[in-house]
Amino acid sequence: MSHADTHDAHDDHHHGPVTLKDGFVPWALRWIGTTNHKDLGTLYLIFAFTMFFIGGVMSLIIRAELFQPGMQLVSPEFFNSMTTMHALVMIFGGVMPGFVGLANWMVPLMIGAGDLALPRVNNWGFWILPFAFTLLLSTLFMDGGGPASGWTMYPPLVLQTGDALPFVIFAIHLMGISSITGAINVIVTILNLRAPSMTLLKMPLFVWTWLITAYLLIAVMPVLAGAVTMLLTDRYFGTSFFTAAGGGDPVMFQHIFWFFGHPEVYILILPAFGIVSTIIPTFARKALFGYDSMVYATASIAFLSFIVWAHHMFTVGMPVAGELFFMFATMLIAVPTGVKVFNWIATMWRGSMTFETPMLFAVGFVFLFTIGGFSGLMLAIAPADFQYHDSYFVVAHFHYVLVPGAVFSIIAGVYYWIPKWTGVMYSEFWGKVHFWLSAIFINVTFFPQHFVGLAGMPRRIPDYNGQFADFNWISTVGAFAFFLAQFIFIFNMMRCMARKGEKATDRVWEGAHGLEWTVPSPAPYHTFEVPPEQISIPEDELTAVHDEFDALDGHKLT
Amino acid sequence: MSVKTMLKFVSGLMAWGMSSAALAAWEVNMPVGVTEISREVHGLHMLIFWVCVAIGVVVFGAMFYSVFAHRKSRHPKPADFHESTLVEIIWTIIPFGILIAMAIPAAGTLIRMEDTRGTDMTVKITGYQWKWQYEYMDHDISYFSTLDAKSNEARRLGSGIDPATVDNYLLEVDNRLVLPVGKKVRFLLTSNDVIHAWWVPDLAVKKDAVPGYINEMWTQIDEPGIYRGQCAELCGRDHGFMPVVVEAVSQEDFDAWVAGKTGGAQEAAAEEAVAEEPAEASVEAAAEPEEAPAAEQVAAAEAPAAEPAAAEMSKDELMASGEKVYQTYCSACHQAGGEGLPPAFPALKGSAIATGDQAAHIDIVLNGKNAMTPFGGTLNDEQLAAVITYERNAWGNDTGDVVQPAQIKAAR
Amino acid sequence: MSQNSTADTYYVPAGSSWPFLMTIALVIFVSGFGHMLNEDMSFGRIAFFTGLGFIIVMTFVWLRGVIHESESGKYNMQVDRTYRWSMGWFIFSEVMFFGAFFGALFYARILSVPWVAGAGPELMTNEVLWKGFEAVWPTNGPADMGGEFSTIPAWGVPFLNTLILLTSGVTCTFAHHGLKEGNHRKATIWLAATVALGCGFLFFQAEEYIEAYSHLNLTLESGIYGSTFFMLTGFHGMHVTLGTIMLIIIMFRCAKGHFTEDRHFGFEGVAWYWHFVDVVWIGLFIFVYVV
Ligand code: HEA
Ligand code: HEA
Ligand code: CUA
Numbered sequence A: 001m002s003h004a005d006t007h008d009a010h011d012d013h014h015h016g017p018v019t020l021k022d023g024f025v026p027w028a029l030r031w032i033g034t035t036n037h038k039d040l041g042t043l044y045l046i047f048a049f050t051m052f053f054i055g056g057v058m059s060l061i062i063r064a065e066l067f068q069p070g071m072q073l074v075s076p077e078f079f080n081s082m083t084t085m086h087a088l089v090m091i092f093g094g095v096m097p098g099f100v101g102l103a104n105w106m107v108p109l110m111i112g113a114g115d116l117a118l119p120r121v122n123n124w125g126f127w128i129l130p131f132a133f134t135l136l137l138s139t140l141f142m143d144g145g146g147p148a149s150g151w152t153m154y155p156p157l158v159l160q161t162g163d164a165l166p167f168v169i170f171a172i173h174l175m176g177i178s179s180i181t182g183a184i185n186v187i188v189t190i191l192n193l194r195a196p197s198m199t200l201l202k203m204p205l206f207v208w209t210w211l212i213t214a215y216l217l218i219a220v221m222p223v224l225a226g227a228v229t230m231l232l233t234d235r236y237f238g239t240s241f242f243t244a245a246g247g248g249d250p251v252m253f254q255h256i257f258w259f260f261g262h263p264e265v266y267i268l269i270l271p272a273f274g275i276v277s278t279i280i281p282t283f284a285r286k287a288l289f290g291y292d293s294m295v296y297a298t299a300s301i302a303f304l305s306f307i308v309w310a311h312h313m314f315t316v317g318m319p320v321a322g323e324l325f326f327m328f329a330t331m332l333i334a335v336p337t338g339v340k341v342f343n344w345i346a347t348m349w350r351g352s353m354t355f356e357t358p359m360l361f362a363v364g365f366v367f368l369f370t371i372g373g374f375s376g377l378m379l380a381i382a383p384a385d386f387q388y389h390d391s392y393f394v395v396a397h398f399h400y401v402l403v404p405g406a407v408f409s410i411i412a413g414v415y416y417w418i419p420k421w422t423g424v425m426y427s428e429f430w431g432k433v434h435f436w437l438s439a440i441f442i443n444v445t446f447f448p449q450h451f452v453g454l455a456g457m458p459r460r461i462p463d464y465n466g467q468f469a470d471f472n473w474i475s476t477v478g479a480f481a482f483f484l485a486q487f488i489f490i491f492n493m494m495r496c497m498a499r500k501g502e503k504a505t506d507r508v509w510e511g512a513h514g515l516e517w518t519v520p521s522p523a524p525y526h527t528f529e530v531p532p533e534q535i536s537i538p539e540d541e542l543t544a545v546h547d548e549f550d551a552l553d554g555h556k557l558t
Numbered sequence B: 001m002s003v004k005t006m007l008k009f010v011s012g013l014m015a016w017g018m019s020s021a022a023l024a025a026w027e028v029n030m031p032v033g034v035t036e037i038s039r040e041v042h043g044l045h046m047l048i049f050w051v052c053v054a055i056g057v058v059v060f061g062a063m064f065y066s067v068f069a070h071r072k073s074r075h076p077k078p079a080d081f082h083e084s085t086l087v088e089i090i091w092t093i094i095p096f097g098i099l100i101a102m103a104i105p106a107a108g109t110l111i112r113m114e115d116t117r118g119t120d121m122t123v124k125i126t127g128y129q130w131k132w133q134y135e136y137m138d139h140d141i142s143y144f145s146t147l148d149a150k151s152n153e154a155r156r157l158g159s160g161i162d163p164a165t166v167d168n169y170l171l172e173v174d175n176r177l178v179l180p181v182g183k184k185v186r187f188l189l190t191s192n193d194v195i196h197a198w199w200v201p202d203l204a205v206k207k208d209a210v211p212g213y214i215n216e217m218w219t220q221i222d223e224p225g226i227y228r229g230q231c232a233e234l235c236g237r238d239h240g241f242m243p244v245v246v247e248a249v250s251q252e253d254f255d256a257w258v259a260g261k262t263g264g265a266q267e268a269a270a271e272e273a274v275a276e277e278p279a280e281a282s283v284e285a286a287a288e289p290e291e292a293p294a295a296e297q298v299a300a301a302e303a304p305a306a307e308p309a310a311a312e313m314s315k316d317e318l319m320a321s322g323e324k325v326y327q328t329y330c331s332a333c334h335q336a337g338g339e340g341l342p343p344a345f346p347a348l349k350g351s352a353i354a355t356g357d358q359a360a361h362i363d364i365v366l367n368g369k370n371a372m373t374p375f376g377g378t379l380n381d382e383q384l385a386a387v388i389t390y391e392r393n394a395w396g397n398d399t400g401d402v403v404q405p406a407q408i409k410a411a412r
Numbered sequence C: 001m002s003q004n005s006t007a008d009t010y011y012v013p014a015g016s017s018w019p020f021l022m023t024i025a026l027v028i029f030v031s032g033f034g035h036m037l038n039e040d041m042s043f044g045r046i047a048f049f050t051g052l053g054f055i056i057v058m059t060f061v062w063l064r065g066v067i068h069e070s071e072s073g074k075y076n077m078q079v080d081r082t083y084r085w086s087m088g089w090f091i092f093s094e095v096m097f098f099g100a101f102f103g104a105l106f107y108a109r110i111l112s113v114p115w116v117a118g119a120g121p122e123l124m125t126n127e128v129l130w131k132g133f134e135a136v137w138p139t140n141g142p143a144d145m146g147g148e149f150s151t152i153p154a155w156g157v158p159f160l161n162t163l164i165l166l167t168s169g170v171t172c173t174f175a176h177h178g179l180k181e182g183n184h185r186k187a188t189i190w191l192a193a194t195v196a197l198g199c200g201f202l203f204f205q206a207e208e209y210i211e212a213y214s215h216l217n218l219t220l221e222s223g224i225y226g227s228t229f230f231m232l233t234g235f236h237g238m239h240v241t242l243g244t245i246m247l248i249i250i251m252f253r254c255a256k257g258h259f260t261e262d263r264h265f266g267f268e269g270v271a272w273y274w275h276f277v278d279v280v281w282i283g284l285f286i287f288v289y290v291v
């Protein structure tokens, strides 16, 4: 097999990919047609970033309306579509593509593969997204406005949507195709393209968590597709899945939706666990504590996630036996998640830590995610959930796990790996400023929401009684400040992408180990054309860093 | 230190907020409430909260100690342990035990909450977009409960009214749910259109109102008082504007109230007899073919013309009451001047339907379409005739048409 | 385990605009469909059919490209394994898609219909809202949605269709044996038989639908029974159609002499798919028609 197979048709005459210097059309064609995992990883990340920005602006519209009692800026209908769109954009457009982007870049580098297993399908999975989201966002301008029934799309309310409904549903179908193809790709890459000596229990945890996440994806995205298809036929083809008069049940939708929805929230957090489990050992200069149990804990969380869905539905009027079952099952998830938290802390324990930006975000993650986990546990207690449900307490819970959880981990991952991608270091000073502003203002934004929620403020309302006013304005101030702080991040990343800054070494981080650090920075366009022999930084290099480090290569060797 | 900085900042903000003429007390916790169950729930809530705090202190304590003591500058040589089955087992078992200790009281409370046996009276609650209907099954009482007029006016976009000047802004209704204290009251909860949820924090009662199904729940209030809550399930544009207000009174006061209601309801009942209409027309949306929502009671308060339905009404009469109905029910979406809020809500001023075929106009108001609420079940024939006449003649629509209640009756 | 024996280089295909064009085709298609549902027929129809045509063309182009790469010997054993894994997990995701509809069926039969009839904790639902309704299956619900209807008896056409699909599974296996023996003629003939059986199934299925709509008054509108019946059999029918088309493609490839005794994943992938469609049908036959 000739090497030309692995190259773009256009780049035979010079090494590396086509750039703008070769003309606009070839350049555009390169990005449209690329099968290179690094290109696609970059595209995914840029897309996710754009969506974070759009979703962030929507959250600011929400927060601005909630700044004080009374209706000031938008109509209630538009407010509801902002809530709905904000969630859909952040989850399906921000966090999920963000993780896929990191997987695209890093999984092949971490396991010694040349690319993902199905590069063209990978390209397809990416390009579906901008179109699907254009379709989704365009519904805001249709007759009857955008979807306004929350991201959970409960019937019968969602069936009152105007012309937007079919387009929202089709946009979700398209995102489903993208996620399923992406997940299959990740599974097959990990199972089939590992370097010979990379056995399963030597894989970095990021790879493990992504493998398990991918299984969650192929198991639940089709179920979501089925659920929204039933919405479509109920509205346009006269079926009565969700109408009691025909023998159906509106609550049936909720069961199907949350059968997807709960595993979905772990789809949003398991890769984050992987990133944090990669970063902490590096900066603690100490191997991950309890590698095996981390893998088993991740698998247990994934398994449990399939049998807890109805904790989102304690108030729908389930038989009491069902409520008890789902309460107990939900509480159980705290056990494997606790194992993860304890292992991270044990990794830090008696390490030799430094706090570069990725580590700051990782430690921030452990702290703030756990707070979100605690409020999750409170929500799991069914009788208490009757009080919390659909109040701002829930909003506070899931933003703690999603923003300083999932989003912080993406940010941490980007800081951690961008020197490898671009070959230059980001500005450490601005990275630290970014962290401290983010960590402070995320708490200013979401901590007060616990209070208003407990005091009785329902979620998804555009206006409220004066008793909730003070915490709400604080939350709004926090949200604007947090949003602004992200511009530091944009600036820092642009700087790297423009290759301005200190040149990065191949190893980048003193305590880094693992295959991705054995290749040059920036990683060559085609990194592994043959499976590498060696799967991590050789021992002697590690010894040079720390005497006590010798027996380790970042994974369990003993 | 991150926590400290954060706490300082937050408490600084808090202090500032408090001094700045805060509107109400700083509520930071779940209310203890006024029922046995609400106190139990509050107890559970505090229990899990303190358990989490305790675990948090240990876990974060260890973490921040490590962050402080095991940084490179203080601890240059990392240890090399990275595995211990024993500790893994320990920190699996201990949380498990804690969880069991929490699950037991929680299960007990849950079972008590779901036990609807032995109730003294029953109230059927039906959610509508966007109001509640209360039917006392043991007394012949039934009425609607909507956001009170003052809040309703102040909450409009650009109303120019400061919400702070409205008492119980968004938490007050025209007709409260009146309940006796010390009685176990059973609620039968359902909905006429989309899913709503009936929630009063002080009673620790929250349950979804699902169209086509009945959910049961109960409460037994210990202290007389007024307890406020809101609809807690997203139900469309005015979800934020359908409060729940419960007035708990002594048994004597309750009996007096019932007597007043049933006595005074005589004329309403007479009216009901004529206006009685099967709501068949809205099967699709309502899925409740056997229910004839008794909208008439509230209607009696609002529509001045209480003639028998079949009577002809003059155009002036229709226009006058039509304007009232319009401002109450329609202006939320179509705006006071009929200009609508395109693209979501079409203008009626000059609209093809409001100036064209009468039948189409009647049809859309009766049966709704997409986000347009069906009003067939909510408004009676006169009200519908009035509002349609109004729409066909207001804001320069000047069709000159008069729509009579009989036409509505025929169109149902 | 992941080391492959026949090649020591990874295979990465060159850039290609097929996926991008396929995406555009999909978007045109769904926006056409959306417009049709919103009763904007003129634009809707045009976009719908343009999109559909475009999708078919792109599928063809993409598949042809892959077949060409395969036949020109670019794929090593690792790529072969990649396709196997991918097809397997793709089929798994399809199973989950059907799972949603089977879930709806079980939910209706075990929970919602009895509840509306007052079972268990839902006594009042029946007393207050749906008095007189009794739980039976099939049902179109208490409001008698779509009017009275009758069902298709399991042991008539559906049973015949079961036999047809089971037989087609067998003929498909014969074709596989043919390929393994390197006997392309045998494989082609048995594939043709499989295709014929697939078409037969579709024919009877269509007949059944016509019968349901024109004589039995069993339609999509017939309450929860009609909904689950048509959604399950309909999506299954769509999968049979797709499977049959794929079988036809494979048949032609076989006839042209593609595939070798030990490397014929194109065939196997389609066969797996066909067996999956078969298994789903058994589930359907039992839970939709018989029980
Ligand atoms: C990343 C996403 C994410 C994650 C990880 C979680 C994690 C958890 N969530 Fe959350 N959740 C959401 C996202 C997430 N959630 C979203 C988006 C919603 C709202 C959806 C909507 O309605 O729009 C929601 C809503 C939600 C509800 C429904 C609330 C309601 O609507 O009434 C419940 C109820 O049980 C719940 C519970 C939990 C639990 C028990 C966990 C557990 O996994 C947490 C486990 C972690 C810990 C407990 C901390 C660490 C553990 C230890 C330190 C060990 C020792 C601890 C103990 C023994 C206590 N979540
Ligand atoms: C991942 C999901 C996610 C994220 C990130 C956020 C972020 C934010 N959310 Fe949201 N939110 C939801 C998911 C999310 N939310 C969901 C599911 C709901 C429920 C919807 C419903 O009820 O149906 C909700 C609802 C919701 C509400 C309640 C609305 C209501 O009930 O009416 C509010 C109100 O304050 C709110 C506010 C905010 C704010 C201020 C942020 C801020 O944090 C936003 C600022 C963030 C950014 C600007 C992005 C920063 C990220 C980066 C910079 C990363 C860069 C990335 C790369 C390099 C790839 N959100
Ligand atoms: Cu009714 Cu929300």
Ligand SMILES: [Cu+2]
Residues within 6 Å of the ligand: A261, A262, A265, A308, A309, A311, A312
């Ligand atoms: Cu959940």
